[in-house]
Amino acid sequence: MAELVYPPVIGAARTMFKALDLRFDIKGTEHVPQQGGAVLVSNHIGYLDFVFCGLTARPAKRLVRFMAKESVFRHKVSGPLMRAMKHIPVDRAAGLDAYRHALSALRSGEVVGVFPEATISSSFTLKNFKSGAARLAQEAGVPLVPMALWGTQRLWTKGHKRDLGRSHIPVTIRVGEPVPTDPAESADSLTERVRGRVQELLESAQRAYPVRTEGAHDTWWIPAHLGGTAPAPAEAGAAGC
Template sequence: MAELVYPPVIGFARTMFQVQGLRFDIAGTEHVPREGGAVLVSNHISYLDFVFAGLAARPAKRLVRFMAKESVFRHKVSGPLMRAMKHIPVDRAQGVHAYDNALRALRAGEVVGVFPEATISRSFTLKAFKSGAARLAQEAGVPLLPMALWGTQRMWTKGHPRRLGRHRFPVTLRVGAPLAPEPQEQVESLTDRLRCRVQELLEAAQNAYPVRPSGERDTWWLPAHLGGTAPTPQEAAALDA
């Protein structure tokens, strides 16, 4: 079936990126398979992460079907677009339905995008990973594609105002080599391997990021362990609670 909505939305997003003057540093896109199913797994630091994570698949001419909370699909603007782009709604009270839809998409050869932290990390460090991405990859017999984003939190994240004007923010993306589930591997072990790989990619993206805070008031987007004033993981967990 022809994709009537997704390509124009991508075109619009790219135009907006140019208007904002965003500067992209993307590496590892050669790891995205040209065909067949895969689970694209990313860290989650911004409300806009699904937009930027999808860029990683464009050199391979793939469209990513993201798993996103069901409320986004009920919004009068985003809802029709999300459905037309065949993204997958997740109702946390009925997760089996979303899992089955994602599994069906993977077996049909789609790339499914998952944020295994489930919610945005206020500390901008990796939270614990849910096991759903690993379970999907195992059951569908497809690889996991680990990736990391950095810089997107400066535009729109929890607890901070949106900054969507022309700020010329750098955005760094790193995609790693596919992880294949090993025979008889426990889902917990695969999830741990996946999280370790995303952590490595996140550190690589942070090290490559060309900007450092320009003053005390500009340290909010930097994790505490890197000298910033973002909440520590413990403080972030308390805020989430």
């Protein structure tokens, strides 16, 4: 079936990125498979992360079907777009339907995008991963593709005002080699392996980020362990973030 909505939305996103004059540093897009199913796994630090994750699949000419909370699909603007782009609604009270939907997409050769932390990390550090992405990949017999985003929290994230002006904000993205799945391995073990790989990619993205933080006044987006003023993981966890 022809994709009538997704390509124009991608075009609109690229126009927006150009208008904002975002400074992209993206490496590893060659690791996104050019064909066949795969689960794209990323950290989650901002509301626009799915757009940036999807961007990494464009060199392979792939469209990513993201799993997103069901409330997004009820919104009068985003809902019709999400459905037309064949993203997958997740009702946390009845997650089996979403799981089956994603499994069917993977078996038909689609790329499915998952944020295993299940919510934005307000500490901008990596939270614990849910095991659903690993279980999906194992049951579908497809690889997990780890990736990490950095800088996207500066555009729009939980608890902070949007900055969608022409701000020249750098966005650094790293995509890692696919992680093959083995049905004999436990989903928890696979989840921890993939989380470790995402952590490595995140640290690589942070090291490459061009903004110096020493002496900076605007440090809310920088994790506490890197000298910023973002809440520490324990503090963010106590606040439900």
